[in-house]
Amino acid sequence: MNNVTQIPYRIDQSELFARMKVTEKNPLYRKFLRSYQDILEKLPELLNIQGTFQLRANDAAEKLHQRLSGVSHIVYCMVTLGSGISERSNAYFQEKDFLKGLMIDSIADILVFNASNDYYAIIKEEVFRKNGYAMTMRYSPDDSLIPISFQKDILEQVNGRKLMAVDITEGYMYNPVKTLGYLYGADKDIELAKKDHDCVVCSNDICEYRK
Template structure:
């Protein structure tokens, strides 16, 4: 099992602006930009990024159609901790709705950045083992069910290492967290592609997609 704590703090303001514009039309670009700069130090001081992953032979009870051509599974969990969620809630409780929404979008964007950085570690490890990878597969996105998050958490002992559990309605106990997998196999081509937006069920709604609708 690999534990990763050395994540860079990187954020793309344009992604944050586009994310907010996709569902929040009453905040202007200028407002978002101004609040982004104001809230950036708060986000920086509140995030506690961590990731855990392991590459193991695929269990016989993994019966889903996805990655049938792979004989290994890469189990991954990332988190940025709960302090950022506390900061977002504090803004909402004070009635600073716009700032709360901007900080929430910033946190979401950084969580995906953590995922991208963890992928580089996964890629290096799989290359060492001579294995190619599938794209990232997230429970609930249509390829594997949402309840499979518990299997991922159990594989990584995420409760002990990160304090993350699955709670009611298949939610993770730490909101700024993600659990997902990759397929891995020596017969797969080597690829540096983390996510295939063209095959994602959310591509028509996602402000961070990298393909045309």
């Protein structure tokens, strides 16, 4: 475990336009469409989507979360898009191409979320199928359940600096910014969760992916 996996990118135009509230009735629809197609052509050279995880004993002095207090192990996970797509987004804004700047940033948000979803199958195969540890649903650092400062712990547990060139700021934000750190509980005496994550148990009420 703790290998780095390359993850293919997955983006859907209809999902992007829905999140940006772009419809065919918009007088600038064709401009949005041209911008999307131009960005889509550039994506392969801008992305380096990687994932890594580490299964470790749950021996912390203080338990991370009430739903993780009884499990024997924690699966620490990290997914990143790399720095290229954020650098291109910043370049668009510097060029005053605000439409493309906003669009590629929205694309990046979707890409990193999709990558974490797709990476779940790889984690489950290794942790559950091969090693017999059933997994809970996903939990992520936030400001009310697991503190945002725990992003640093995840980075260190997966050796993200060395393996994926991810660093962290004094405010506990990852760099590259399009990076996710999250975790699962794991134990041989629990049942495998029926799904990867559930918005009901997440305290981030303003997340745009919340259902």
